[in-house]
Amino acid sequence: xxxxxxxxxxxxxxxxxxxxxxxxxxxxxxxxxxxxxxxxxxxxxxxxxxxxxxxxxxxxxxxxxxxxxxxxxxxxxxxxxxxxxxxxxxxxxxxxxxxxxxxxxxxxxxxxxxxxxxxxxxxxxxxxxxxxxxxxxxxxxxxxxxxxxxxxxxxxxxxx
Amino acid sequence: xxxxxxxxxxxxxxxxxxxxxxxxxxxxxxxxxxxxxxxxxxxxxxxxxxxxxxxxxxxxxxxxxxxxxxxxxxxxxxxxxxxxxxxxxxxxxxxxxxxxxxxxxxxxxxxxxxxxxxxxxxxxxxxxxxxxxxxxxxxxxxxxxxxxxxxxxxxxxxxxxxxxxxxxxxxxxxxxxxxxxxxxxxxxxxxxxxxxxxxxxxxxxxxxxxxxxxxxxxxxxxxxxxxxxxxxxxxxxxxxxxxxxxxxxxxxxxxxxxxxxxxxxxxxxxxxxxxxxxxxxxxxxxxxxxx
Numbered sequence: 467x468x469x470x471x472x473x474x475x476x477x478x479x480x481x482x483x484x485x486x487x488x489x490x491x492x493x494x495x496x497x498x499x500x501x502x503x504x505x506x507x508x509x510x511x512x513x514x515x516x517x518x519x520x521x522x523x524x525x526x527x528x529x530x531x532x533x534x535x536x537x538x539x540x541x542x543x544x545x546x547x548x549x550x551x552x553x554x555x556x557x558x559x560x561x562x563x564x565x566x567x568x569x570x571x572x573x574x575x576x577x578x579x580x581x582x583x584x585x586x587x588x589x590x591x592x593x594x595x596x597x598x599x600x601x602x603x604x605x606x607x608x609x610x611x612x613x614x615x616x617x618x619x620x621x622x623x624x625x626x
Numbered sequence: 627x628x629x630x631x632x633x634x635x636x637x638x639x640x641x642x643x644x645x646x647x648x649x650x651x652x653x654x655x656x657x658x659x660x661x662x663x664x665x666x667x668x669x670x671x672x673x674x675x676x677x678x679x680x681x682x683x684x685x686x687x688x689x690x691x692x693x694x695x696x697x698x699x700x701x702x703x704x705x706x707x708x709x710x711x712x713x714x715x716x717x718x719x720x721x722x723x724x725x726x727x728x729x730x731x732x733x734x735x736x737x738x739x740x741x742x743x744x745x746x747x748x749x750x751x752x753x754x755x756x757x758x759x760x761x762x763x764x765x766x767x768x769x770x771x772x773x774x775x776x777x778x779x780x781x782x783x784x785x786x787x788x789x790x791x792x793x794x795x796x797x798x799x800x801x802x803x804x805x806x807x808x809x810x811x812x813x814x815x816x817x818x819x820x821x822x823x824x825x826x827x828x829x830x831x832x833x834x835x836x837x838x839x840x841x842x843x844x845x846x847x848x849x850x851x852x853x854x855x856x857x858x859x860x861x862x863x864x865x866x867x868x869x870x871x872x873x874x875x876x877x878x879x880x881x882x883x884x885x886x887x888x889x890x891x892x893x894x895x896x897x898x899x900x901x902x903x904x905x906x907x908x909x910x911x912x913x914x915x916x917x
Contacts, residue, residue: 469631470631470632470633470634472634488627488631489631489632489633489634489677490627490628490629490630490631490632490634491627492627492628492629492668495627495628511628511668512664512665512668512669513661513664513665513732516729516731519731522734522735525705525734526730526731526734527731527734527735528661528731528732528735530628530664530668531660531661531664531665531668531735532660532664532735533634533657533660533664533677535634535636536657536660536679536681538636580730580731584730598725598816599730601729601730601815601816601817602728602729602730602731602732602817603729
């Protein structure tokens with residue numbers, strides 16, 4: 467079969483990229499290989515682990531379950547866009563650091579993207595709500611407690 | 627690359643999508659939310675030659691009241707259903723089941739039509755569609771037909787859809803007055819596939835006697851299992867604890883779960899009985915609580 471290619475324009479963290487992609491290229495691989503944004507991690511590649519979570523038009527989705535060509539004309543946010551212009555951490559990144567919310571760090575980008583979107587929608591979550599929101603992200607190191615602590619602490623800090 | 631090569635076509639309208647499907651038949655797959663199709667393609671269990679992306683067809687998403695029913699477009703995402711407070715109020719079974727369907731990231735992308743067309747027997751919505759007596763509008767390029775929910779599900783991951791057809795609308799009838807409903811499931815972890823799930827509806831009449839009952843299960847067969855007929859003995863009676871126990875025993879005798887590494891068939895049968903009692907009891911209570 468001849469390879470099938472498409473021209474796409476996609477915005478990632480506010481930067482517009484124009485690329486020619488093969489139709490079977492996953493969005494996760496597009497971000498990592500074509501755009502060299504390797505902060506988005508790839509774990510299971512079938513939608514279970516959550517490591518590849520990115521924001522599509524502001525909502526967390528699995529980038530391993532989307533084709534790059536489907537991102538055409540959409541806005542993507544990845545972990546590389548979380549810090550502010552001065553390189554200062556997002557409050558959740560700082561809280562993850564403060565509360566030892568990561569050990570190996572492999573799951574962290576997916577967790578940050580999931581939970582920053584969650585905190586934007588729910589500024590005063592209960593611990594149960596945090597655990598529910600976190601349920602689609604696997605972490606094999608921490609046992610989750612420190613991640614939950616970090617999210618609760620970030621929520622408090624973001625409320626000011 | 628994970629998936630095998632394919633040709634990708636973004637359909638610009640329903641007519642376009644159906645014309646492509648008529649041309650390519652089983653060689654082509656519609657891509658809706660992709661939360662089941664993409665994993666299958668990443669494993670190369672599915673290797674369609676053509677992918678027809680229907681995400682760009684705006685007419686296929688949305689919730690529309692229509693007489694005594696509500697019609698839902700197939701590309702309506704779980705998240706959109708969850709965010710529509712009015713919808714969850716009209717169809718509390720669906721509202722109650724949605725948090726059990728995978729995880730937030732999956733619900734942001736997965737669609738009701740994709741779920742139903744995938745026809746996973748452990749999935750919640752097929753069983754709920756059966757309990758609600760939903761009807762499915764199915765279209766091909768030149769004709770359309772309506773299928774009753776139980777007739778749509780032909781087997782595990784198999785529907786009555788022909789190679790040139792698409793599920794284009796889900797029609798949900800409103801519940802009768804004085805109907806209470808309840809969805810419950812047991813899974814190893816929240817968001818996992820159900821070991822057993824049950825959708826129950828109870829309608830009460832004069833003197834609180836039961837006038838109608840619906841009971842449908844996921845996870846216990848090759849398709850969603852409609853156990854309403856074996857619970858019919860409750861009609862005309864008050865739902866006492868004993869009556870509910872009898873109904874649970876009838877359900878246990880009727881179902882034929884397959885068992886898996888996570889749950890033996892006996893365990894599934896046991897759970898189905900427990901859930902039958904609990905769900906009918908809760909649905910019954912909700913008639914009185916008014917929700």
